[in-house]
Amino acid sequence: MIEDKSTTLFLAGVGLVLIVTTAGCLDSCLWGGLEEAKITDPTDGQDVKNAYTVHGTTKGDICEDSHLWLLVGIDSESQWWPQGGGSITPIDGKWSKSALFGGGPDFNIGEEFQIVLLLVDEKVNEDLNSWVEKGKRTGDWPAINLPSGEIFDKKDVTRIKG
Numbered sequence: 001m002i003e004d005k006s007t008t009l010f011l012a013g014v015g016l017v018l019i020v021t022t023a024g025c026l027d028s029c030l031w032g033g034l035e036e037a038k039i040t041d042p043t044d045g046q047d048v049k050n051a052y053t054v055h056g057t058t059k060g061d062i063c064e065d066s067h068l069w070l071l072v073g074i075d076s077e078s079q080w081w082p083q084g085g086g087s088i089t090p091i092d093g094k095w096s097k098s099a100l101f102g103g104g105p106d107f108n109i110g111e112e113f114q115i116v117l118l119l120v121d122e123k124v125n126e127d128l129n130s131w132v133e134k135g136k137r138t139g140d141w142p143a144i145n146l147p148s149g150e151i152f153d154k155k156d157v158t159r160i161k162g
Contacts, residue, residue: 035060037068037117037152044155049162050105054083054097054115056153058090067125069118070097071146074111079143082128088117101159108159115157120149 036059042048054070062068067087073080084097099115102108120128124147135141 033061033063033066034058034068034119034152037119039115039117039153039155042115042155042157044157046155046157047160048101048113048157049160050100050102050107052099052101054099056088056095056117058088058093058095062090062119065122067120067122067128068095068152069120069125069128069147069149070099071116071118072099072101073114073116073143073146075114078145080116080146081141081143082131085132086129087125101157105162109161111159113157113159115155116146117152117154118147118149119152120147124149 037056038058039054039056041055042052058068068090069087070083071080072083081100083099088095088097101113102111128147131144
């Protein structure tokens with residue numbers, strides 16, 4: 001048994017710090033740990049060609065059980081295409097992913113597309129990776145429903161020739 005009150009108070013304080021720190025980390029990871037994620041290029045309303053490299057920034061940490069994805073869609077819940085071949089891995093808070101807008105250089109000219117940054121859980125990440133792998137094997141890239149997750153940013157762009 002500890003007889004010294006200062007030792008008891010010190011140990012109680014250390015225990016409290018550990019509990020608060022652990023609870024904060026768990027809460028942060030349950031909510032993704034990501035404070036902010038933005039698409040910086042293209043900007044809202046910008047014209048884009050068929051192939052475009054999308055750039056952005058993040059603030060905060062993406063926990064290992066959360067994944068940030070870039071998707072391109074037509075204003076619909078059921079016409080979305082994951083982009084860039086996998087989830088986003090920011091480096092020093094910056095990222096870029098290749099994206100395709102439309103069915104090829106001469107298709108979908110003048111159509112509006114949306115770009116979203118979507119934070120998903122491990123299950124949705126596995127589903128999106130399976131979609132990518134199947135597309136690589138078959139050459140077929142069917143539209144999907146917008147997966148469940150938290151949208152961090154969204155941009156509207158218009159497809160131009162090229």
